[in-house]
Amino acid sequence: MARNKKKIVILGGGFAGLECTRKLEQYFKDNSEIEIVLVSEDNFLLFTPMLPQVASGMIETRHIVMPIRTITKQVIFYEGRVKNIDPYGKIVNLWGSGSKRGVSLHYDFLVVALGSETNFFGMNDLEKNAYQMKTLNDAVMVRNRIIDMLEQAENETNPILKKSLLTFVIVGGGFAGIETAGEIMDLLLDVRKYYPNIKREDVRVIVLEALPNILPGFTESLAGFAQEKLTHHGIEIKLQTAVTSFDGDEVMIKKLDVDKDMTNGSAISSIQSKTVIWTAGVTPVNTIKRSLFKTDKGKIIVDQNLEVIDFPGVFAIGDCALFLDPKTMKPYAPTAQIAEAQAKVAANNLHAIIRNKEKTKFVYESKGQMAIIGKRTGIASFLGMNIHGILAWILWRNLYLSKIPTWDKRLRVFLDWTIDILFDRDISRLKFMRREPEKEYKVLDEVDDVW
Numbered sequence: 188m189a190r191n192k193k194k195i196v197i198l199g200g201g202f203a204g205l206e207c208t209r210k211l212e213q214y215f216k217d218n219s220e221i222e223i224v225l226v227s228e229d230n231f232l233l234f235t236p237m238l239p240q241v242a243s244g245m246i247e248t249r250h251i252v253m254p255i256r257t258i259t260k261q262v263i264f265y266e267g268r269v270k271n272i273d274p275y276g277k278i279v280n281l282w283g284s285g286s287k288r289g290v291s292l293h294y295d296f297l298v299v300a301l302g303s304e305t306n307f308f309g310m311n312d313l314e315k316n317a318y319q320m321k322t323l324n325d326a327v328m329v330r331n332r333i334i335d336m337l338e339q340a341e342n343e344t345n346p347i348l349k350k351s352l353l354t355f356v357i358v359g360g361g362f363a364g365i366e367t368a369g370e371i372m373d374l375l376l377d378v379r380k381y382y383p384n385i386k387r388e389d390v391r392v393i394v395l396e397a398l399p400n401i402l403p404g405f406t407e408s409l410a411g412f413a414q415e416k417l418t419h420h421g422i423e424i425k426l427q428t429a430v431t432s433f434d435g436d437e438v439m440i441k442k443l444d445v446d447k448d449m450t451n452g453s454a455i456s457s458i459q460s461k462t463v464i465w466t467a468g469v470t471p472v473n474t475i476k477r478s479l480f481k482t483d484k485g486k487i488i489v490d491q492n493l494e495v496i497d498f499p500g501v502f503a504i505g506d507c508a509l510f511l512d513p514k515t516m517k518p519y520a521p522t523a524q525i526a527e528a529q530a531k532v533a534a535n536n537l538h539a540i541i542r543n544k545e546k547t548k549f550v551y552e553s554k555g556q557m558a559i560i561g562k563r564t565g566i567a568s569f570l571g572m573n574i575h576g577i578l579a580w581i582l583w584r585n586l587y588l589s590k591i592p593t594w595d596k597r598l599r600v601f602l603d604w605t606i607d608i609l610f611d612r613d614i615s616r617l618k619f620m621r622r623e624p625e626k627e628y629k630v631l632d633e634v635d636d637v638w
């Protein structure tokens with residue numbers, strides 16, 4: 188009978204949640220005693236490594252999302268937003284809204300993989316005025332913003348205003364920031380020919396990074412190569428520079444390496460820009476921060492088996508889980524690679540619990556890292572080798588193409604890349620609205636799916 192089934196509920200349809208679901212499907216294939224339920228706000232997996240290429244219009248929006256129902260086989264999927272988790276009663280509540288019933292789901296085992304959102308470190312003006320690069324919506328907004336700025340600048344007669352319209356500031360010199368800066372510059376240079384009043388020197392793309400180097404995680408020489416290439420490409424990189432505010436017209440910045448006696452110049456200055464893209468960090472979503480689980484800096488603390496402290500049978504994986512790298516005793520970087528590795532171990536351990544076997548500890552061996560830093564150039568540390576230039580770019584494209592879970596989307600992305608070589612970018616601006624602050628859903632009705 189359905190009620191005697193053991194129910195595994197997975198929260199989050201990102202890299203971690205989906206990989207865990209797929210592994211569980213394999214472990215419990217054709218097993219009628221196990222029910223696997225997946226809950227996610229969106230009904231698709233977003234392939235984030237290609238998000239900057241959507242922002243630059245190289246890849247079509249829908250080509251980097253894979254509908255969950257086309258990837259999973261025997262899962263019960265709920266498209267819904269998790270409201271809260273009651274780990275004592277073993278219940279997950281989903282928000283209801285005007286057109287959606289609230290739902291309560293009972294579970295026997297739980298996997299929390301709710302990922303993260305942009306961290307503005309409490310700077311409200313930036314949260315209000317800056318663009319982000321975290322969701323598909325963000326990428327589409329950024330693309331439209333760039334086109335809009337070009338349209339306005341083309342006919343602008345005030346040279347100061349024109350300059351500020353054409354200055355794009357990216358905050359954060361990590362993967363997302365650097366790849367976004369490279370893609371934006373490529374877009375601007377590609378489409379400039381349609382805007383005869385915009386000169387090459389009018390366009391500025393600036394990366395602000397608080398650390399002394401970009402792309403932490405890469406070797407010094409690869410990060411140095413990337414910086415050199417980006418600078419050669421016209422991207423300005425300001426290291427040890429922190430943003431203190433942005434009111435929509437002016438970015439206030441603070442140099443962090445200025446001598447106390449100011450012999451090195453003033454610590455505070457500003458950049459006139461109408462577009463700031465914030466990629467300087469992520470933090471777990473509020474559902475996690477407000478949960479009853481033990482957290483540190485908002486992330487759920489897990490043991491060596493990725494099980495949540497005090498709650499056996501509950502696992503936390505991916506960006507929302509806190510697991511320290513035993514070598515550095517610092518948390519692992521929030522990457523898709525780690526999220527997927529953790530997903531495999533969590534699925535294995537759930538299988539072990541249900542089959543009374545021994546659980547496995549999470550041990551992570553990095554397969555390498557790579558980043559695209561502009562047209563036909565990239566950097567990669569892969570299988571112990573450090574590669575840069577076109578070879579790294581080819582490697583990136585091959586590897587990430589192979590990681591897209593469905594063949595149709597792989598082909599579509601491949602065709603987008605090919606078309607981009609043959610034709611100019613599309614400069615039509617689609618009018619979408621900016622993302623609204625988090626909605627407070629109204630609970631219409633709550634039903635327990637058990638009954």
Ligand SMILES: Cc1cc2nc3c(=O)[nH]c(=O)nc-3n(C[C@H](O)[C@H](O)[C@H](O)COP(=O)(O)OP(=O)(O)OC[C@H]3O[C@@H](n4cnc5c(N)ncnc54)[C@H](O)[C@@H]3O)c2cc1C
Nearest residue numbers: 199201202203228235236268269302505506521522523524
């Ligand atoms: C621009 C960019 C480029 C990147 N490039 C790389 C790269 O090249 N290589 C790499 O390894 N990593 C990269 N990353 C990082 C990578 O995307 C993340 O580390 C990875 O997505 C984490 O996986 P996750 O499953 O923990 O979280 P996510 O993939 O964020 O998934 C979380 C899921 O939970 C859902 N969710 C959240 N809150 C709720 C809620 N309340 N109710 C229901 N559902 C909810 C979300 O909709 C989402 O589907 C990049 C990230 C960005 C933003």
